[in-house]
Amino acid sequence: MGDARDDELLTIGAFAARARLSAKALRLYDRMGLLVPDHVDEVTGYRYYRTRQTERARLVALLRQLDMPLAKVAEVVRADGPGAAGLLDAYWADVEARVAGQRTLADYLRGRLSGRSSEVYGKFAVETVDVPEQVVISESRHTLADELPAWIGASLTRLEEAARGCGGVTAAPFVVYHAEVSVESDGPAESCVPVADEAAARAWSEERGRAWQTRVRVEPARRLAYTRITKAQVAHPQILAAFEAVEEWVAAQGLTVAGPCREVYFADWDAAGPEDPVCDIAFPVRRGEAG
Numbered sequence: 001m002g003d004a005r006d007d008e009l010l011t012i013g014a015f016a017a018r019a020r021l022s023a024k025a026l027r028l029y030d031r032m033g034l035l036v037p038d039h040v041d042e043v044t045g046y047r048y049y050r051t052r053q054t055e056r057a058r059l060v061a062l063l064r065q066l067d068m069p070l071a072k073v074a075e076v077v078r079a080d081g082p083g084a085a086g087l088l089d090a091y092w093a094d095v096e097a098r099v100a101g102q103r104t105l106a107d108y109l110r111g112r113l114s115g116r117s118s119e120v121y122g123k124f125a126v127e128t129v130d131v132p133e134q135v136v137i138s139e140s141r142h143t144l145a146d147e148l149p150a151w152i153g154a155s156l157t158r159l160e161e162a163a164r165g166c167g168g169v170t171a172a173p174f175v176v177y178h179a180e181v182s183v184e185s186d187g188p189a190e191s192c193v194p195v196a197d198e199a200a201a202r203a204w205s206e207e208r209g210r211a212w213q214t215r216v217r218v219e220p221a222r223r224l225a226y227t228r229i230t231k232a233q234v235a236h237p238q239i240l241a242a243f244e245a246v247e248e249w250v251a252a253q254g255l256t257v258a259g260p261c262r263e264v265y266f267a268d269w270d271a272a273g274p275e276d277p278v279c280d281i282a283f284p285v286r287r288g289e290a291g
Contacts, residue, residue: 007050007051007052008050008051009038009039009048009049009050010048010049010050010051011046011047011048012026012027012037012046012047012048012049015048015049015051015053015054015057018051018054019053019054019057019058019061020058020061021057021061025061026047026049026057027047028070029057029060029070030047032070032071032074033074034060034070034073034074034077035049035053035056035057035060037049038050038053056077059077060073060077063076063077063088066091066092066095067095068091072087072091075087076088076091096274097231097232097273097274100230100231100232100274100275101232101233101235101238101274103232104230104232104233104235104238104241105235105237105238107123107238107241108237108238108240108241111241121241121244121245121248121249122245123245124227124229124241124242124245124246124249125227125228126225126226126227126245126246126249126250127225127226127227128223128224128225128226128285129223129224129226130221130222130223130224131171131221131222131223131224132221133218133219133220133221134170134171134194134218134219135194135195135196135198135201135216135217135218135219136192136193136194136195136216136217136218136219137159137162137163137166137192137193137195137201137204137205137214137215137216138159138190138191138192138193138214138215138216138217139155139158139159139190139191139213139214140178140188140189140190140191140213140215141155141187141188141189141213142186142187142188142189143181143186143187143188143189144181144182144183144184144185144186145181145182145183145236145237146183146236148181148189148236149234149235151189151191152175152189152191152263152265153269155191156173156175156191156193156265159173159191159192159193159214160173160193162193162204162208163193163195165200165204166195166196166197166200166201166204167195167196167197167200167201168195168196169193169194169195170194170195170196171194172194172264172265172266173191173192173193173194173264173265174191174192174262174263174264174265174282175189175190175191175192175262175263175265176189176190176192176260176261176262177189177190177260177261177262178190178260182236192219194219198216198218201216202216204216222258222259222284223284223285223286224262224280224282224283224284224285225246225249225250225253225255225282225283225285226246226264226280226281226282226283227242227245227246227249227280227281228277228279228280229242229277229278229279229280229281230274230275230276230277230278231269231272231273231274231275231276231278231279232274232275234263234278234279239281242281243261243281246261246281246282246283247283250283250285254287255285255286255287256285256286256287257283257284257285258283258284258285258286259283259284260284261281261282261283262281262282262283263279263280263281263282264279264280264282265278265279266278266279266280267279
């Protein structure tokens with residue numbers, strides 16, 4: 001008896017009511033191949049659904065409540081149980097990362113718009129650290145803000161691979177901004193990986209330097225004023241709040257900026273969650289007046 005009810009043929013209107021969807025949504029899901037009618041009358045073109053299709057219809061509707069794009073919904077409903085759950089997990093992790101980034105951006109903009117930027121800066125704890133002299137292999141590029149994240153990831157990957165032949169990586173990779181990088185200004189930026197073997201590094205640079213604008217240089221010992229930020233805070237433009245917080249702290253301490261600012265990437269980026277610390281925003285500093 002239960003099986004007969006499950007096999008009942010319903011008009012699109014009756015099925016829409018049972019599935020708590022509109023007929024318009026059902027027509028869209030049909031076109032997308034998400035929920036195809038069990039039968040279409042060849043003469044009238046009317047769509048008919050089986051009662052057993054109700055569960056899938058409701059699943060599609062619930063996934064859409066998560067603002068999941070239809071193409072992604074299609075992947076989920078066509079996957080098996082564990083596979084479907086894994087796809088949902090991946091989608092939701094992306095949503096949470098985006099929301100975390102938007103939250104930090106909203107905080108930054110709230111401070112700007114209210115004229116209370118100092119309150120935003122006060123959320124950043126700034127400290128100093130002494131960094132010894134380092135031999136680094138580096139890659140430079142003129143890049144705008146929207147291209148920057150992809151370039152940083154690609155360039156540091158290339159340099160870390162190269163570092164294996166240069167005695168290994170000896171400290172956290174970092175990116176130096178020799179001029180402003182924004183939506184209008186293109187730097188240049190320089191990705192740097194500290195390595196152990198200077199001679200091997202120079203040999204590598206001779207071979208590869210022209211291809212990727214690579215070079216080897218000695219980064220002098222420096223005192224850095226820095227603040228630690230999460231993965232969600234790294235995105236532009238909210239990352240600017242961290243840079244500005246360090247600059248304000250440096251001025252308040254009677255210090256002088258003594259070189260280009262940088263981002264120091266000390267964590268596994270891919271493994272980190274939105275709220276995990278991944279990066280130090282740092283300025284070289286010294287005592288005394290600029291100049």
